Amino acid sequence: MEEAKIQPAAVTSRKLPKEFKYYFIFMGPAILLFSSLFVIPFFGEIYYSFTNWNGIDQTYGMVGINNYFRTFQDKGYWKSVWFTIRFSALSVLFSNLIAFCWAYILSKPIPFRNFWRAVIFLPRIIGGVVLGYLWRFIFQNAFVQFGQATGLSWFSQNWFTTPESSFTALVIVFTWTLSGYLMLIYSAGFASIPGDLQEAAIVDGASPLQVLKNVIIPMIMPSITQCLFIAINWTMLLYDTNISLTDGNPYRSSEGVTMNIYATAYRSNQIGYGAAKSCIFIVIIVAITMIQIYATSKREVEL
Known part of the structure; x- marks a missing residue:
């Protein structure tokens, strides 16, 4: 009996080095790439946020938390934060609703x-910069001509001359490009729902709306959690489409946080100040996503 207990432990100990070798072969490059592109720059950003480095000189001084005090007093930065939050809220809502509807329709035969x-x-295949220029042409030409031909003034307005129209244009473009990607995730969620659950609900007399509310939505809550997480992160980090579509106009009223951080760090040569803005923005994103994950994951249903 004692030998039978010792022998599996010995076999396991001989297999561990091989398993770790395979882990390193398959996961090592991904971990190295992730660390090089995200982890190391993140800690470097935290370090530079306590300096006055301008990105050019080889020397710089430590300023402590002065950059963070400047950020909290920067009205332009918080204006861009509020713009990004409003834009993200509407884009996340509309893109997920449209994606869910598409996935629900396409789940039928x-x-x-x-x-x-x-x-x-x-x-989604179209790149962010190309997407912005493409839709800029649509707004300034196709929409205007359509509005003039039909008499619908909403289409023929000057889309990038007022803060409201620029904001609306960004929401339309990002909803259009994001909903297709989220549709695939929702489609996978619909495919994972056992057919007998819906059949049983229909046999019991449930209407299509009741089946959707009480069977389908609870069963695809993991997909909803994932889609909301992706949509929040992509919309909060809006940059390339923002640059090519509105470029922050008019008068920086459609400037997202990432544009504000870039302008501070690289156009004004204030790397330390820009790093402080970035660190605060990271905290905001993490707080929002953690609240979203907590609120949706506790509603998930396990089979």
Whole structure:
């Protein structure tokens, strides 16, 4: 009996080095790349946020938390934060609603389902900068001509001359490009729902709306959690589309946080001050995403 207990432990101890070797082979490059691109720059950013480095000189001084005090007193920075939060809230809401509806429709046995999924996902393939310039042309030309032909003044307005129209344009573009990607995640969630649960609810007399509310939505809460997390992070980190579509105009009223941080760090050559702004913004993003994950993950249903 004692030998039988000792022998598995000895076999396990001989297998561990091989397992760790395989872990290192497959996970090592990803961990190294992640550390090089994210972890090390993040700690470097924290360090530079306590300095007055301008990004050019080889010498700099330590200023403590003065950069953070400057950030809390910077009205332009907090204006961009508020703009980003409003933009993210609407973009996350609309993109998830549209993606959910598309996934729900395409979960039914309709003709050419895969073709329609590919068409809906297509906007995500277009890059952020190209996407911005493409939609800028649409807003300034196609929408204007359509509005003039139909008499609908909403389409023929000058889209980038007022803060409200620039904000609306950004929400439309980002909702259009994000909903296709989220649709795929929701489609996977719909595919994982056991068919007998919906059939049992229908047999019991549940209406389609009751099935959706009491069966489908609770069962795809993991997909909802994931989609909300992705949408919040992508919208909060908006930059390339913001640059190419509005460039912060008019008068920096459509400037996102990342644009404000970039302008401070690289256009004004205040790397330390920009790093402090970035660190505060990271805290805001982490707080929002943690609240979202907590609020949605506790509603998930396990089979």
